[in-house]
Amino acid sequence: MLNLVYIVAPIFLIILLGKMLRNYLILSDNIWNQINALTFWVLFPCLLFNKTSVIDFEGYTVGSFSVTLIVGYLAAILFAYIICKFYGMSAASLTSVLQGAGRHNSFVALAVASQLLGEEGEMIGSLAIAIMVSFSNIATIILLTSILSKNKKAKPKILTEIARNPFIVAIAIGLSFNFMGWGYVPVLSDFTASVGKAALPIALLCVGAGLQFGGARNFFVPSAIACFAKMIILPATVFALSRYFELSAVMTTTAVIFASVPTSSSAYALAKYMGGDAPLMAAIISLQTMITVVTIPLVIILVT
Numbered sequence: 001m002l003n004l005v006y007i008v009a010p011i012f013l014i015i016l017l018g019k020m021l022r023n024y025l026i027l028s029d030n031i032w033n034q035i036n037a038l039t040f041w042v043l044f045p046c047l048l049f050n051k052t053s054v055i056d057f058e059g060y061t062v063g064s065f066s067v068t069l070i071v072g073y074l075a076a077i078l079f080a081y082i083i084c085k086f087y088g089m090s091a092a093s094l095t096s097v098l099q100g101a102g103r104h105n106s107f108v109a110l111a112v113a114s115q116l117l118g119e120e121g122e123m124i125g126s127l128a129i130a131i132m133v134s135f136s137n138i139a140t141i142i143l144l145t146s147i148l149s150k151n152k153k154a155k156p157k158i159l160t161e162i163a164r165n166p167f168i169v170a171i172a173i174g175l176s177f178n179f180m181g182w183g184y185v186p187v188l189s190d191f192t193a194s195v196g197k198a199a200l201p202i203a204l205l206c207v208g209a210g211l212q213f214g215g216a217r218n219f220f221v222p223s224a225i226a227c228f229a230k231m232i233i234l235p236a237t238v239f240a241l242s243r244y245f246e247l248s249a250v251m252t253t254t255a256v257i258f259a260s261v262p263t264s265s266s267a268y269a270l271a272k273y274m275g276g277d278a279p280l281m282a283a284i285i286s287l288q289t290m291i292t293v294v295t296i297p298l299v300i301i302l303v304t
Contacts, residue, residue, distance in 0.1 A: 030101070035205070044166075051126030087221060099276075
């Protein structure tokens with residue numbers, strides 16, 4: 001346990017540093033928005049392209065791995081949906097809980113996987129991102145658009161956003177290079193590898209800068225539902241399916257890490273954009289990020 005804390009602690013210290021920088025040094029939201037944009041549009045896409053262009057798919061059980069992650073996501077979403085309906089939750093609050101129940105923070109997940117499992121963990125983590133960024137983004141947009149049906153005008157814009165999502169585009173280009181046998185391209189591969197190295201630490205700083213700890217107590221029930229679905233239902237389902245499909249130890253651990261991390265920090269922007277409950281979404285993101293400092297090491301111990 002102590003060794004895992006040593007491994008995971010630097011990741012959350014970077015997140016804490018981001019919060020401290022936001023509070024005491026870099027006070028402007030505009031600056032943090034620009035840093036976040038740099039990460040979103042440049043740094044992380046370079047990392048994803050670099051990793052997906054060289055993944056050896058023959059070395060991994062990609063089909064079973066994909067089913068494991070996707071079914072885990074759907075199980076958590078279904079659980080949260082049923083409980084929220086039982087409580088008679090509003091449409092806006094429901095969409096925020098669903099985002100909190102199923103989406104994952106790619107930055108935190110990849111950081112933990114690479115820190116714990118090294119190069120292979122980073123490679124499999126990139127594969128997990130290639131699967132789940134595409135699936136969960138599209139599924140989330142469909143869910144939010146269906147539930148928040150009053151916001152009809154948002155549909156065409158959202159579909160456009162999916163088509164130009166830099167993560168999806170980078171993954172698509174990387175996979176195209178991979179399938180055409182252009183895995184390593186001189187200059188381009190070295191360039192994207194160098195730029196990609198800056199993605200995780202800067203992204204984690206941005207995660208910390210976006211944390212808001214003031215509203216969780218006002219949203220106890222929906223936050224509890226989202227946390228239970230995300231931190232119990234999702235990782236338990238993923239682990240059970242990993243055992244069923246007899247995935248390798250590294251793939252199993254990576255899948256469970258991706259299932260256990262807090263929800264995506266971009267969920268707040270999407271909730272605000274589409275008419276969801278943005279304050280609730282901010283509370284869920286912050287609460288889950290705080291809880292996973294303890295739960296991620298515990299979950300890793302249970303599955304290894």
